[in-house]
Amino acid sequence: MNRLPRSRVTAEEVLDGLTMAVVAVDDGLRITMLNSACESLFGISRRMALGATLTDAIPHLKPYEDRLRTAQASTTGFIERETELRRNGDPGVTVDWTVTPFAGARKPGLLIELQSLDRHLRISRDEQLQAHFDASRELIRGLAHEIKNPLGGIRGAAQLLEREYPDDGHREYTAVIIREADRLQNLVNRLLGPNRLPQKAALNVHEVLEHVRQLVQAEAPAGVSVLRDYDPSIPELLGDREQLIQAVLNIVRNALQAVDGDGRIVLRTRTRRQFTIGAVRHKLVVQIDIEDDGPGIPPSMVEKIFYPMVTTRAEGTGLGLPIAQYLVHSHGGLIECRSRPGCTVFTLYMPLEST
The missing domain is CATH 1.10.287 (Helix Hairpins)
Structure with missing residues (x-):
């Protein structure tokens, strides 16, 4: 009788292959195991986290320490839906998570599974x-x-x-x-908006940003500085140079009006891997952040600012952001905004390579 070949895949490799974050702790809430998805979700190092207490290694879970200890003492698990986990000053992550005590152990630990919902x-x-x-x-x-x-x-x-x-x-x-x-x-x-389709050609995103920076710096008051934080390794993207300049210029001019003659605007570029825009998963996208230290956008307005004729300024037309959104969407990209007093960031995601 022919025997099936033994699998050489280890349990650790299986766990690292999961898209769900998994972390196990002992009876003292010290981390005994975590997988790659957990490292990515919380931006931590497995080497540094193993043996550390859960809330030291993953500060996002600090508010739930008492509940985790109660679950451990009573050997009763729980499930939470759409929980936003935050670390001081960082954007939160939204997860569904399940906590399960290890059955049969004299000093039970916990198995914690976290499914990120941010992409969905x-x-x-x-x-x-x-x-x-x-x-x-x-x-x-x-x-x-x-x-x-x-x-x-x-x-x-x-x-x-x-x-x-x-x-x-x-x-x-x-x-x-x-x-x-x-x-x-x-x-x-x-x-x-523009009445023509993008005429795409290979271009350097930093050349576009530098053109905008020079235009804005020339019209900015003396108290405003426009700073750069570029990743020089970003490859060329396919785009319409004039339309992308217009999109970025509209957003940067909004930032210039927000700082009102005295403040700082930062143009930042980074890359993101395996990023979803709409229903399309891209291997690589460029992330362009336009950040200002103005008073911020009221929370009630953040979801409306991309609608035509909606503006927070009495003299504004409410057309700059909708036109920028249209131009970026026509390139298969996406604009997002997050804002609080002293820090408003408009982020453009543009595909560099798609699956």
């Missing part, structure tokens, strides 16, 4: 934002069509009146009508 929540949020954006764009197209026709008639009638009554008294009024009709026409065109 991002996909859902991206799809919702894209649906809202598409709906808004269709509404604007319909309104633009209804506005353009009467505007053309008003402008044409004003030109006829100008020829019919060429004296200065009448010309003053017809000039106002023509000028305001042209202003409304330009506003409608800006609402519609």
Whole structure:
């Protein structure tokens, strides 16, 4: 009888192959095992974490220390859904997690399994934002069509009146009508955004950012500094140079207005691996952060700032961010925003390579 070959895959290799973070602790809540997904989720080193207490190695779990000790003492596990775990000053991670006591042990430890939900929540949020954006764009197209026709008639009638009554008294009024009709026409065109598809070619993202930095630095007050924090190893991406300059420029100018003559703007680039944009998983994306130390965006406005005509400034048009979002989306990218007083970050994710 032929025997099946023995598997050479170890339990540790199986655990490291899981996308779910797994960590085991002993009766003193000291870490005895953790897998690669756990290292990635919390940004920790296995070598440094083994033997350390759970809450020292993973500060995100510090608020749950008492509950974990209770679960251990009573040998009763628990399940939590959509829990946001935070470490001081860092963005949180959202997880579903399960705590299971080791059965049959005299001094029971705990097995903790954590499934990151950030990717799934991002996909859902991206799809919702894209649906809202598409709906808004269709509404604007319909309104633009209804506005353009009467505007053309008003402008044409004003030109006829100008020829019919060429004296200065009448010309003053017809000039106002023509000028305001042209202003409304330009506003409608800006609402519609660019009317051409991206003309993509290989380009250096830092060349785009440097062009924007020089433009903004020239118009910035003396008290504003525009700093760079670039990763020089980022490869070229395929994009439309002019459209990407416009997208970044719109966001940086918003940051310039936010710091109000005295502050700091930082342009930062990094790469992210295995990153999902919409429903597409990309091997490699470039992450462009535009950070300012202004007063921040009110929480009630963060989810609305990409809608047309929504602005936090009395003199603003509310078109810069929607146009930037449209341009980045047309390149298969994504814009996200996070804000608190003293730190607002707009992040652009652009695909470098996709699966």
